[in-house]
Amino acid sequence: MIQRLQSLYLTLVLLFSLLCFFGSILHFVDESGNAIKLVISGTLTGQNGQAAGQVAIIWPIAAILILISCLSLIAIFLFKNRKIQLTVTIMVIILSAGLIIALALYSFNAISNFKMKITPGIKMAVPFLILVFSVLAYRGILKDDRLVKSYDRLR
Numbered sequence: 001m002i003q004r005l006q007s008l009y010l011t012l013v014l015l016f017s018l019l020c021f022f023g024s025i026l027h028f029v030d031e032s033g034n035a036i037k038l039v040i041s042g043t044l045t046g047q048n049g050q051a052a053g054q055v056a057i058i059w060p061i062a063a064i065l066i067l068i069s070c071l072s073l074i075a076i077f078l079f080k081n082r083k084i085q086l087t088v089t090i091m092v093i094i095l096s097a098g099l100i101i102a103l104a105l106y107s108f109n110a111i112s113n114f115k116m117k118i119t120p121g122i123k124m125a126v127p128f129l130i131l132v133f134s135v136l137a138y139r140g141i142l143k144d145d146r147l148v149k150s151y152d153r154l155r
Contacts, residue, residue, distance in 0.1 A: 004079070004144065006144070007079070009134070009136045009137035010072045010076045010089070010092075010133075013133045014069055016130045017065050017069045018069055019123075020065050020127075023039070024123065025123060026038040026106075026121075026123070026124065027119045028107075028111070028116035030115065030116050031116075038110060041058065064095050065099065071095070072092055075088040075089050075092065082141055082145045082148070089134060089137055093131065093138060103127055
């Protein structure tokens with residue numbers, strides 16, 4: 001049902017995935033102590049806005065974020081068909097795990113090629129929050145499905 005808790009979880013997944021498009025994804029510090037951030041375009045920019053380098057083409061991360069956003073929005077409105085909603089939520093879980101792996105690979109690439117250190121920040125937790133909330137949504141949908149099946153057995 002649309003007012004259930006898993007709808008809130010899926011909405012949070014949607015909001016967190018959209019949050020990744022704005023601002024920087026990861027923060028680094030180079031050897032001289034300059035703060036450098038990785039934006040969705042794949043460029044490393046310094047504090048003064050100058051480009052410090054191009055890590056790689058980050059379009060896979062952007063594509064994963066778009067897919068996570070679209071699928072979580074679709075899953076919110078599939079409350080009448082829980083089987084399809086479960087399948088879509090599993091796809092969101094797989095994509096969010098892929099997002100974490102892709103961000104780890106790109107950060108390793110930036111660390112090894114540009115001799116930087118990663119600095120912890122709030123935005124680093126967003127992919128993990130996407131994964132946690134999508135798993136919680138899956139568990140909520142599964143719980144509702146089992147509840148409806150138990151009511152059907154009683155009739």
